Amino acid sequence: MAAKSNGQVSKVLDGPINPMVTPLLTDLYQFTMAYAYWKAGKHNERAVFDLYFRKNPFGGETKSISSENRCLLRVRMDSLIILEELTVLMLKFMLCKRDQLFSRRFPLLRVEGPIAVVQLLETPFLNLINYASLVATNAARHRFVAGESKMLLEFGLRRAQGPDGGIGASRYCYMGGFHATSNVAAGKLFGIPLRGTHSHAFVSSFMSPDEIIDKSLHSSDKRSTCEDFVSLAQTWLNKIQWSNSLNDTYDVMRSGIPNFCAVALALNDLGYKAAGIRLDSGDLAYLSSEARKIFCIIEKEFGVPGFGKMVITASNDLNEETLDALNKQGHEVDAFGIGTYVVTCYAQAALGCVFKLVEINNQPRIKLSEDVTKVSIPCKKRSYRLYGKEGYPLVDIMTGENEPPPKVGERILCRHPFNESKRAPRWSNRRSATIKDIRERCISQLAKMRPEPHEETKLNPTPYKVSVSAKLYDFIHSYGSMRHPWGCSESL
Template identity: 30%
Template structure:
């Protein structure tokens, strides 16, 4: 394994300044795994760095109890490719590690002059996809196509997970329920919290509490209050009722959190104010306890007031609450939305210099060649998918992969969040019921075309002959 030598070369003051480990677009080039750079250096040394290569990003297996995935993260992937550059200081820092002492001068020239000049094919964000289908394909000079793997997997894997969970939440909660993304404090990093908010909104949620994400996306952030405000104002001003009145005075449109002390007593006090005309209440939130029983009791006291629930909820919990007759109008989704079983996307070489290639490791076999997903619909429902070669004809089938970048230039405008959200809803609605269900879902059958089967066998034979 290659490791870093003693890091005395690093300027101590600069190291102290960088302890925040904050990310900006100028850092994109170095946000990669070391082996992407060492492989690029090797390709350059062998004189093959400019050979045309095709890599496809797909998921071998769906997460447990997932019948589909919602593709997401393309917008951030394209931004990364457009801004990929190596600055003189970054190149100097790489050289100073000593790791690349054997690299050719041509490698450093490549990084100095380099930018992404290839093509990208991708399924539109919000599209339902299944295992072993390419969500994205990069066609570019070998060193470029190799180098971008880490960042593309990072953004597409994570956002696809969050968008899929959001779509499942919307599917089980129903269109009338209000779904709020509350996951910022539980996301794996500040950057992840922004991506999670975006993917959740695109996947079907109504709004996010993340102020930065909401404003950058042109949305209005949503939220309520924390128990701390109720405790602080109750202690200083005397009662929980006074705490509610104070917050409501400044934010009359925000729901009130009523389970800090005694949920029913709080609801009774608010009911008296509402019934007397002293207060117009837009909602209350329950964050703990028996949500079924509490929501029913609160509904009887505040019949016209929306009830929101939060507290480690997910699609499974929402199904249970609805089945038990809980009187809940909206849900705040946090920890279980922005964490959970990962989408284990992979990025594999499928063609180099016009030669189809495939991985044949046990349990990790890939299909060779540049591919297209052909989708068949019957009555607006997905009937079947066919995974075929890019040049194959499709009569009544819909090809899903679209050319989005050509020769390094984006050829399609970025879509609005609302457009992606509508596509997500339509994609989920088009899936068979057995694919949408939470318990033991059955994914859509993906047929392998005859042409791809033939190419696979030919590639296996050629590889076996070359291994002797």
């Protein structure tokens, strides 16, 4: 929020990227409560809220998040003054280290300020962070399964949850490690590389090559002109169809591949390089392998260097499971176009981040519940990630705000055995980064995690340990055992 400690906002903030993000993008009950705080004379009481999730998404054990400062920061401060009686005093935002991998129960965001104001921010924060984090996580998981050498293209706009569901998804997929999107609006807004192919309608709009009126094509160096490029391609098609080496692949040869090869070879004659093919149905493992064989035979038979490395893109309702199945079967796909499953987060359509009061007027607050996962951790806290000697994170630990930080090489009591602390990321206010920086940090954070085969990750992920310091543990247990004085642990 770029708020200085003296309570002045350090610069005028731009408006949100999405104009639908207005001060009214909140739940009615936030206004009801802000009004009630004011009626009770409590609206300026200093409150601390933590934003965190209780359960890892997609059954995973770690989670990538685009904490999306830009998005968050662009909630305009001045427009928060909704009720005449409310003035925005100091709001202190403690964003966790940006683009960090988060573990459950660890605050992604801590917001401190007058209770009425912070209360109003609950819904927009949750709305903006939940979806962003979920999609970035989902994208990172798809990238992990596809493998680092594969190109991942996000093709989800048409199946996304509305315009913003589409534009947001493109942005967060890129942050999570995708390489490009088909979404032109997202490309323009965020500078994400654009990629695309063509649809069936384009092919079927032509009845015959005779429909092409201007058949001429300049060579790539502009020095010569082929007057009838269509005939050139047809000549190549005949050569391919009469080739003995290609007879074995009769089935695939009946499909669009020979047409593509003929055009690619004709283009090659004029100094151009064809971009590649997309397989959008059928047995993608088999078809990609057959296509690769054909490309390699053509490279050899017609002496076209590099033709065997033609890019093969595959699409058709791909997701983590189908990518994994393709890997097991063996395939020759270079790039995957992924739509519905990545943008809608089909496997888990929502992340359940919550925003809980942990302190008011320096007094701790806890949410009690019979369901232990719903009990909140009170107090202002600090978070650390402890690394083992091998360089992999071993455990995350929360301490009280005023406890001394863990020291490298010094033992620290967690709920788990001692570990050596190598590096301890701390709360920090940072300035905004480019979308590329975010993407790279996300990828490098993931690379730091101890590698595990996908199968294990999916079925029986090694639990990543989250813990609290001995002091905080004692406090929670003594404080949590007291009931709220009004005897009400559930909201009415």
